[in-house]
Amino acid sequence: MKTRDRILEVSLLLFNEEGESGLSSVDIANALEISPGNLYYHFKGKDAIIRALYDRFDEELRVILRGSKGGVASIEDNWVYIYILLEEIYDFRFFYRDIAGLLARYPDLAVRFRSLIAAKRNNIAQIIDDLERPGLIRVDKRLKSPLADQIITTLTFWLAGDALTKDVHDGPALIHKTVFQVMCLMVPYTGEAAPTVLGRMIRHFEEAKQ
Amino acid sequence: MKTRDRILEVSLLLFNEEGESGLSSVDIANALEISPGNLYYHFKGKDAIIRALYDRFDEELRVILRGSKGGVASIEDNWVYIYILLEEIYDFRFFYRDIAGLLARYPDLAVRFRSLIAAKRNNIAQIIDDLERPGLIRVDKRLKSPLADQIITTLTFWLAGDALTKDVHDGPALIHKTVFQVMCLMVPYTGEAAPTVLGRMIRHFEEAKQ
Numbered sequence: 361m362k363t364r365d366r367i368l369e370v371s372l373l374l375f376n377e378e379g380e381s382g383l384s385s386v387d388i389a390n391a392l393e394i395s396p397g398n399l400y401y402h403f404k405g406k407d408a409i410i411r412a413l414y415d416r417f418d419e420e421l422r423v424i425l426r427g428s429k430g431g432v433a434s435i436e437d438n439w440v441y442i443y444i445l446l447e448e449i450y451d452f453r454f455f456y457r458d459i460a461g462l463l464a465r466y467p468d469l470a471v472r473f474r475s476l477i478a479a480k481r482n483n484i485a486q487i488i489d490d491l492e493r494p495g496l497i498r499v500d501k502r503l504k505s506p507l508a509d510q511i512i513t514t515l516t517f518w519l520a521g522d523a524l525t526k527d528v529h530d531g532p533a534l535i536h537k538t539v540f541q542v543m544c545l546m547v548p549y550t551g552e553a554a555p556t557v558l559g560r561m562i563r564h565f566e567e568a569k570q
Numbered sequence: 571m572k573t574r575d576r577i578l579e580v581s582l583l584l585f586n587e588e589g590e591s592g593l594s595s596v597d598i599a600n601a602l603e604i605s606p607g608n609l610y611y612h613f614k615g616k617d618a619i620i621r622a623l624y625d626r627f628d629e630e631l632r633v634i635l636r637g638s639k640g641g642v643a644s645i646e647d648n649w650v651y652i653y654i655l656l657e658e659i660y661d662f663r664f665f666y667r668d669i670a671g672l673l674a675r676y677p678d679l680a681v682r683f684r685s686l687i688a689a690k691r692n693n694i695a696q697i698i699d700d701l702e703r704p705g706l707i708r709v710d711k712r713l714k715s716p717l718a719d720q721i722i723t724t725l726t727f728w729l730a731g732d733a734l735t736k737d738v739h740d741g742p743a744l745i746h747k748t749v750f751q752v753m754c755l756m757v758p759y760t761g762e763a764a765p766t767v768l769g770r771m772i773r774h775f776e777e778a779k780q
Binding site for chain 2: 458470477491507512521540544545558
């Protein structure tokens with residue numbers, strides 16, 4: 361592995377484990393067992409590392425968002441899709457645990473983060489339409505925008521909510537719970553199928569927990 | 571007004587307007603046109619002011635939560651109740667704009683904030699039951715807990731979400747939009763009445779905006 365990639369990988373690990381605000385570029389160099397000078401050769405300080413990680417996250421998330429085009433043709437597809445989306449966010453979870461603090465420290469990222477939320481929202485709105493076309497869900501058109509907003513609130517604040525209300529954080533369990541949470545928002549729109557759809561989701565959720 | 575109360579009032583105003591993290595107790599004394607020594611006589615530093623404000627918020631919010639017992643007998647009652655809850659939170663909005671950052675700076679408040687969220691969640695779960703008893707909503711019992719979680723996510727992160735996605739913050743409009751958002755979560759559970767209930771909510775929302 362190239363040094364540049366190793367720096368990014370170890371930094372991401374440290375930021376996710378210990379939070380970004382308390383770590384310096386010297387801490388990162390120490391964890392890598394390289395000199396601060398060597399680190400500086402690749403990245404001009406911690407800011408540059410944060411930005412490179414954000415570039416990577418932004419790129420990967422947009423690939424996932426594009427990939428959903430026409431690919432969500434059932435409630436099960438949607439489950440899997442939300443799962444993939446949450447896993448990607450989880451890989452870069454330090455961005456989401458204290459969003460306000462992070463964006464105050466890196467204001468240039470705020471614009472990009474906002475644009476990414478807007479892209480996620482468009483994506484969710486499109487999926488609602490995709491599920492409606494074959495009649496899998498039926499949403500009063502006046503409720504479509506509030507439903508998309510609600511899903512985006514969950515996709516944006518699930519990690520902050522977990523950080524706020526729990527001392528012990530179990531990532532995989534949290535991802536499954538959050539997929540279930542998002543899917544529950546869709547259940548009442550599946551009409552007569554709702555009890556069956558929900559039963560299937562709960563079984564799926566219980567299996568995933570094991 | 572007593573000096574102690576004036577200090578709390580002006581501090582709340584400043585924290586809400588400019589954020590808490592950038593302000594010192596000297597800034598507060600200057601805004602009040604009193605000496606730092608006089609401020610110190612009433613509060614031993616900014617921490618003590620923050621804690622006194624939190625005491626007040628906690629007390630007022632719990633009064634509102636208790637007040638809902640048996641008082642939410644219709645969808646309209648619930649609208650008004652959520653409105654009152656959000657207005658109270660809005661009065662102390664600096665606590666909610668950057669929750670993670672604030673609780674990292676005042677860890678003793680984290681325990682109390684968590685207990686307050688739990689009380690809010692119990693309250694919302696109780697209201698769901700209250701609305702179900704006379705048949706105003708009907709929620710699959712397996713969806714009750716996810717619905718309460720969803721409403722709590724919105725009640726906790728509505729201000730952080732607004733701070734994240736908008737440059738211009740219009741408090742009254744945001745409160746109305748958030749009440750509407752929470753109420754939309756209930757609409758699909760009103761059964762055949764859903765289109766009528768939603769129509770009435772939208773009219774109410776449009777009138778409130780004027």
